[in-house]
Amino acid sequence: MRRTDIQRDSRPSSHELYGTQEQKAELEARNGLLQFDEVLRLIDGSKKGFKLRPSTVQKLQRLAIKDIYTCAGNFRTGPVFIEGTTHQPPEAAEIAEQVEEMCEYVNE
Numbered sequence: 101m102r103r104t105d106i107q108r109d110s111r112p113s114s115h116e117l118y119g120t121q122e123q124k125a126e127l128e129a130r131n132g133l134l135q136f137d138e139v140l141r142l143i144d145g146s147k148k149g150f151k152l153r154p155s156t157v158q159k160l161q162r163l164a165i166k167d168i169y170t171c172a173g174n175f176r177t178g179p180v181f182i183e184g185t186t187h188q189p190p191e192a193a194e195i196a197e198q199v200e201e202m203c204e205y206v207n208e
Contacts, residue, residue, distance in 0.1 A: 134163045
């Protein structure tokens with residue numbers, strides 16, 4: 101096995117970039133407005149036709165959690181758990197492919 105074949109994963113002690121819940125709420129409100137502005141920009145630029153792409157999904161996700169979490173704009177690399185539901189989120193390794201499939205479906 102080559103050293104480049106080894107999967108490496110470095111993580112900060114906390115993925116959170118905010119200090120208080122109040123600060124998080126303020127960032128979420130700001131980021132919602134940033135997303136809204138980006139969607140308006142996408143609409144304005146879609147006069148030739150719009151194609152949803154994974155990069156668009158990632159950009160909107162990056163805007164949603166900008167300055168809140170360190171993973172902004174990236175597909176998750178580990179498991180996630182949702183309490184109070186029977187829904188099982190897909191495995192991290194499946195995310196990119198499923199987003200691609202979603203974009204293809206939307207663009208049909």
